[in-house]
Amino acid sequence: MLVPLLLLGVLALAGCARGPGAERLEQDVQARVDALFGRTVLDLETLRRQGSAPYRAADDGAKQIIVYYNARLRFVEEYDPSDWEGLSPTMIANALGAADEGITGLKSGPNPPDSQLRAYGSIVYRKAGAGWQPADIIAPRPAAAAGEVVSVPESQTQELMRRLAEVVQTAPARRGRDDAIIAEELNRALENIRLRTSGADALVVASGPEGGEYARFLGSVVGRMGSTAPMKVAPSQGSVQNAFMIDRGEARFGIVQSDVAAAAASGAGMFTGTGPLEHLRAVAGLFPEPVHVVVRADSDIATLTDLAGRRVTLGAVASGTRQTARRVLEAAGVDVGGLVVAETTSPQAALDGLTRGDIDAVIEVVSAPWRQLEIAMHATPLRLLPLDLQSRVDLAADAQGLFPLSIPARTYPGQDAPVPTVAATALLVARDDVPDVAVTDTLKLLYASAASGGAGVQATRLSKARARDGVTIPMHPAAAEFFGPVPVEP
Numbered sequence: 001m002l003v004p005l006l007l008l009g010v011l012a013l014a015g016c017a018r019g020p021g022a023e024r025l026e027q028d029v030q031a032r033v034d035a036l037f038g039r040t041v042l043d044l045e046t047l048r049r050q051g052s053a054p055y056r057a058a059d060d061g062a063k064q065i066i067v068y069y070n071a072r073l074r075f076v077e078e079y080d081p082s083d084w085e086g087l088s089p090t091m092i093a094n095a096l097g098a099a100d101e102g103i104t105g106l107k108s109g110p111n112p113p114d115s116q117l118r119a120y121g122s123i124v125y126r127k128a129g130a131g132w133q134p135a136d137i138i139a140p141r142p143a144a145a146a147g148e149v150v151s152v153p154e155s156q157t158q159e160l161m162r163r164l165a166e167v168v169q170t171a172p173a174r175r176g177r178d179d180a181i182i183a184e185e186l187n188r189a190l191e192n193i194r195l196r197t198s199g200a201d202a203l204v205v206a207s208g209p210e211g212g213e214y215a216r217f218l219g220s221v222v223g224r225m226g227s228t229a230p231m232k233v234a235p236s237q238g239s240v241q242n243a244f245m246i247d248r249g250e251a252r253f254g255i256v257q258s259d260v261a262a263a264a265a266s267g268a269g270m271f272t273g274t275g276p277l278e279h280l281r282a283v284a285g286l287f288p289e290p291v292h293v294v295v296r297a298d299s300d301i302a303t304l305t306d307l308a309g310r311r312v313t314l315g316a317v318a319s320g321t322r323q324t325a326r327r328v329l330e331a332a333g334v335d336v337g338g339l340v341v342a343e344t345t346s347p348q349a350a351l352d353g354l355t356r357g358d359i360d361a362v363i364e365v366v367s368a369p370w371r372q373l374e375i376a377m378h379a380t381p382l383r384l385l386p387l388d389l390q391s392r393v394d395l396a397a398d399a400q401g402l403f404p405l406s407i408p409a410r411t412y413p414g415q416d417a418p419v420p421t422v423a424a425t426a427l428l429v430a431r432d433d434v435p436d437v438a439v440t441d442t443l444k445l446l447y448a449s450a451a452s453g454g455a456g457v458q459a460t461r462l463s464k465a466r467a468r469d470g471v472t473i474p475m476h477p478a479a480a481e482f483f484g485p486v487p488v489e490p
Contacts, residue, residue, distance in 0.1 A: 206254035220458035259401030297381035425470020
């Protein structure tokens with residue numbers, strides 16, 4: 001008797017969670033991709049409903065479910081995911097409710113009319129009377145796998161681990177500043193170990209914080225290579241640490257923000273105390289990282305000059321964002337010393353403070369769409385501040401590594417028009433003594449992955465035509481040969 005009762009319970013739960021049928025789902029999927037582009041660029045050809053499941057209740061208590069589907073879509077006009085001025089391919093995945101690896105068939109470069117992509121997507125619905133309505137939220141999705149993460153062979157570290165354990169177990173309890181220092185040093189040591197313990201033939205790339213944009217991009221690239229990918233992705237603290245690790249020979253490759261690379265090579269900005277890092281060489285420009293200046297929608301802040309005296313987060317103290325934020329504010333005539341700089345533990349913490357009203361503005365240099373901002377804007381009305389024309393011209397002329405760029409309309413919820421700003425470039429950087437063959441092999445792997453049409457959309461942002469854009473340091477000879485001579489403008 002127990003089994004039939006359990007079966008009835010499962011069927012009842014499934015019935016409660018079922019939601020709209022395939023026909024309604026088709027209409028809503030098409031409506032979402034049309035809203036993304038402002039017209040029909042992708043036409044839904046086939047859709048198979050894959051079931052549904054209960055989802056967390058809405059903030060007002062309304063019942064919600066998530067409906068899954070498999071779909072095939074066809075481009076009705078050309079779309080180039082590697083166009084830096086166009087909508088990011090990540091937006092397609094977001095509109096379809098798909099993880100990065102849930103999209104297949106998209107390739108870097110122009111995807112012509114009649115080319116197809118497939119999606120394993122989802123839509124969250126909320127109960128509305130007797131029916132269901134698509135919810136204005138983004139279902140959480142796992143980050144793309146970041147490939148093999150470098151680890152330390154236990155057989156070579158047992159003695160050190162024993163000694164460390166003895167110190168930790170016999171030392172008195174640590175509190176406050178001492179505890180923070182110990183935790184910081186141990187974390188840094190762990191990151192360095194991850195970066196340095198790789199096989200001689202491994203293509204190790206220092207990315208950034210786990211779950212960050214650099215890690216997501218590399219995870220998408222590595223994911224397309226499959227389980228035999230010779231590339232390893234190593235987490236780090238970000239651009240500044242990557243520059244130091246590459247210069248010291250502790251990582252073979254890394255991603256570094258273009259204006260940070262310029263400062264590192266010249267010993268400027270946050271590298272004044274260390275002097276120039278002379279061993280950094282550019283391999284390729286990967287994708288743009290626009291400056292985001294975010295305020296609450298109900299704020300009276302309309303321009304950068306209105307930030308004077310306000311509570312503003314400028315990114316972590318040793319981050320590339322902080323260096324760029326200071327330059328942007330100074331170009332707009334804002335006295336950075338007169339700001340109330342709000343220090344936070346992470347970009348997410350900064351956004352949380354903004355939505356609570358504890359912070360007046362958040363500045364972040366990050367690839368668009370910035371995932372955390374997108375989610376926050378679905379929950380709280382926020383908006384982006386544009387940079388005035390003169391500031392953009394001055395920054396492009398004076399701040400090496402920055403160039404004018406607009407965040408396309410519809411990149412974020414409620415953003416109906418492009419937002420003029422400036423951007424840095426995410427540069428793939430190598431040490432000058434990395435063998436030519438390793439650089440050439442890495443570039444071949446990257447661009448073959450982007451053109452493969454395999455699972456993942458972030459990898460399709462690579463463009464050979466823009467590989468030199470934002471390059472602020474000498475190129476590695478093998479990279480210069482791979483991309484050929486610099487085009488001469490007539």
